[in-house]
Amino acid sequence: MLNQPNFHEYFQFEQVLKKQRELKNPYWTFQAHSEVIYQGTAFPLWKVICEDKTSKKKSEEKVTLILTGGVHGLEKIGSQLCVSLIEKYFELSTWDLVFQNKLQDIRLVFFPFINPVGIQERTRSNGKGVDLMRNAPIEAKEKVPALAGGHRVSNWLPWYRGKVDEPMQIESQFLVDEVTREILRSKFTLSLDIHSGFGFKDQIWFPWAFSKNPYPKLDFITVMMEYFEKLYPFHIYKIEPQSKVYCTHGDLWDYIAHERIKNLNYVPLTLELGSWIWVKKNPLQIFKLDGLFNPIKKHRIKRTLRRHQLLIDFMIRFLLYSQSEQFKNLDLLDYYNKGLEKWYPQHKTLK
Ligand SMILES: [Zn+2]
Numbered sequence: 001m002l003n004q005p006n007f008h009e010y011f012q013f014e015q016v017l018k019k020q021r022e023l024k025n026p027y028w029t030f031q032a033h034s035e036v037i038y039q040g041t042a043f044p045l046w047k048v049i050c051e052d053k054t055s056k057k058k059s060e061e062k063v064t065l066i067l068t069g070g071v072h073g074l075e076k077i078g079s080q081l082c083v084s085l086i087e088k089y090f091e092l093s094t095w096d097l098v099f100q101n102k103l104q105d106i107r108l109v110f111f112p113f114i115n116p117v118g119i120q121e122r123t124r125s126n127g128k129g130v131d132l133m134r135n136a137p138i139e140a141k142e143k144v145p146a147l148a149g150g151h152r153v154s155n156w157l158p159w160y161r162g163k164v165d166e167p168m169q170i171e172s173q174f175l176v177d178e179v180t181r182e183i184l185r186s187k188f189t190l191s192l193d194i195h196s197g198f199g200f201k202d203q204i205w206f207p208w209a210f211s212k213n214p215y216p217k218l219d220f221i222t223v224m225m226e227y228f229e230k231l232y233p234f235h236i237y238k239i240e241p242q243s244k245v246y247c248t249h250g251d252l253w254d255y256i257a258h259e260r261i262k263n264l265n266y267v268p269l270t271l272e273l274g275s276w277i278w279v280k281k282n283p284l285q286i287f288k289l290d291g292l293f294n295p296i297k298k299h300r301i302k303r304t305l306r307r308h309q310l311l312i313d314f315m316i317r318f319l320l321y322s323q324s325e326q327f328k329n330l331d332l333l334d335y336y337n338k339g340l341e342k343w344y345p346q347h348k349t350l351k
Contacts, residue, residue, distance in 0.1 A: 002037065002040060002041060002042040003040055003041040003042070004041070004042070005041060005043050005044075005113075005116055005120060006041070006120060007116075007119055007120045009070075009076060009079045009080055009083050009112070009113070009119065010113065010116070010119075010120075012083050012087075013046070013083050013086070013112060013113075016083075016086055016087055016090055017030055019090070020090075023094075025090065025093060025094065026053065026054075027050050027051065027052060027053075027093040027100075027103060028048070028049070028050055028090065028093065029048070029049040029051075030046065030048050031046070031047045031048070031049070032044035032045070032046055033045045033046070033047060033174055033178070034170055034174060036116065036117055036126070036127065036170055036171060038117045038121075038127040039127075041117075041120070043113075043116035043117055043120075044116075045111075045113070045114075045116070045170075045171065045174045046110075046111065046112060046113060047109065047110070047111055047178055048086055048109070048110040048111075048112065049107065049108070049109050049110075050089055050090075050093060050103065050107065050108040050109075050110075051103060051106075051107040051108070052100070052103035052104055055103070055104045055105075056104075057104060057105065059107075059185045059186065060185060060186065060187055061105075061187055062105055062106060062107050062186060062187060063105065063106050063107070063186060063187055063188045063189065063190070063319050063320065063322075063323060064106070064107045064108075064109055064182050064183070064185075064186040064188075064189040064190075065106060065107075065108050065109070065189075065190050065191070065192075065312075065315060065316055065319055066109045066110075066111070066179060066182060066189060066190070066191035066192070067081075067082055067085060067108070067109070067110050067111070067191070067192050067194070067312070068082070068110075068111040068112075068114055068175070068191065068192070068193045068194065069081060069082035069083075069111070069112050069113070069114070069193075069194045070082070070112065070113045070114050070115050070116065070118070070119050071114045071115055071132050071133055071175075071193060071195065071252075072115065072118065072124045072125075072131070072132075072133065072195060073115045073116075073117065073118015073119040073120070073121060073122065073123050073124060073125070073126070074118065074122055074123060074124045075124075075194075075195050075196040075197070075273075076119055077194070077196045077273055077295065077304060078193075078194035078195055078196065078271075078273075079112050079113055079119060080305060081194050081304075081305055081308055082110050082111070082112035082194065083112050084305045084309075085110065085309065085312060086110055086112065088309065089108060102316065102320065105320055105323075106316060106319065106320060107182075107186070108316075109182055111175060111178070114132065114171055114174075114175055115132055115171050124158055125155070125158065125160065126169055126171055128155060128162075128169065129155025129156065129160055130155060130160055130161070130162045130169050131150070131158065131159045131160055131161065131250075132169060132171055132172045132175075132252065133248070133250070133251060133252060134149075134150035134151075134159055134160070134161045134248060134249055134250035134251070135161055135162055135168055135169055135172045135250050135252065136168065136172065136176070136250045136251060136252045136254065136255030136259075137168070137250070137255065137259075138210055138249065138250060138251065138254050138255045138258065138259055139210065139249055139250075140209070140210045140211070140247045140248060140249045141210060141211045141212075141213075142210075142211060142212050142243065142247040143247070144246070144247045144248055144249060145246050147159050148246070148248075149246065149247060149248045149249055150248050150249035150250045152164060161249060161250050172252055175252060176252060176255065176256055176260065179191065179256055180256060180260050180261065183256070183261055183265065183266045184261075186265070187265065187323060188265045188266070188319070188322065188323060189265065189266045189267070190266075190267050190268075190269070190315060190319050191253070191266075191267070191268045191269065192269050192270070192271055192311075192312070192315065193253065193268070193269070193270045193271070194270075194271045194273070194308075195270060195271065195272050195273065196272065196273040196274075197272050197273070197274075199272070199274040200274045201236070201237070201238045201274045202236050202237050202238070202271070202272070202273050202274050202308075203237065203238045203239070203240070203245070203271070203272040203274065204237050204238070204239045204240075204269055204270070204271055204272075205240065205241065205242035205245065205269065205270040205271075205272060206221050206239075206240075206241055206242070206267070206268075206269055206270075207241065207242065207253065207254055207257055207258075207268060208241065208242065208243055208247075208251075208254050208258070209242045209243060209247055209248045209251035209253070209254050210243075210247060210248070210249070210251060210254045210258070211243060211247070212241075212243045212247070212344075214241075214339075214340060214343075214344045214347055215241060216264060217264060217267050218335075218336050218339035218340065218343075219332040219333070219335040219336040219339065220267055220322065221239075221267070221339060222335040222336065222338050222339035222342070223322075223327070223330060223332075223335050224318050224322075225239050226335075227318060228311075228314055228318075231314065232310065232314075236307070237311070240343060241343055241344075242270065244343065253268035253270065256268065271308070271311070273304065273308075333350060336350060337349040337350060
């Protein structure tokens, strides 16, 4: 007999699952895909979909927002945020007419526990010692930091990519396949992968991790960030291409957007929550390994979860807006050039 996963966020998720079994909420689908077996425990890989299946619109006419957490097991706050968003939208879908109405046009897809073994074992890598965010078959075109950029030396060291000819890990393959499936059945897809790392500021990274070249959907990013800043002038995020921070091999989002999809109807974003601020406020947590990556005090966890829900609500609105005539009538080339000046000053603007 195999055991069930045994960590707090999973129990919280099971509560929603239980509710769904009782209520049979027509907007929601909970799918357990393949399992990862690790030391006597079976960890299902969950995909949760919220959509209006009765909407007259075909799937290809809708947009999709994908939210993922727990790629790096130790950074549990990503899974916590995903589960709290599932709870929130589950609740709203039962009565909020505005939200129900939005589901005519948008589909929400959640992957709350990409690396469940890592979450339970409090490790960055999966059970085989592979860092899933270095695991894709895509090589950086730039210099990457030694080890941290991804290496094939040994799974005893962090940031291990796996062996060169090995297929991707079950968890990586699951994510790549399911995200690709969603992109192909949608008009446009935006994804947000939630991590927590070192630094004082919360950061939003857009592609690429493998190249310092300008990201082709820079116009979309620039409009999005300008609107966000207008709405929340005192927002807390630092927004930049990941390559400005550091480059890596094997990034799953690069792989999907650059190798698998090769068209422009998809934008992957990463939210990197600055965890040093939590340590600064509570220096004792430095002695707990997961305390480095996660807020420990209850009120701080709640505040973190609440604060980022604003961003997700904004993303839903912006994603819907991005398909409107009004958006298409914007001077997108001008926005692209603005983005170039801001983030890639060494590149010439386009005429
Ligand atoms: Zn991470």
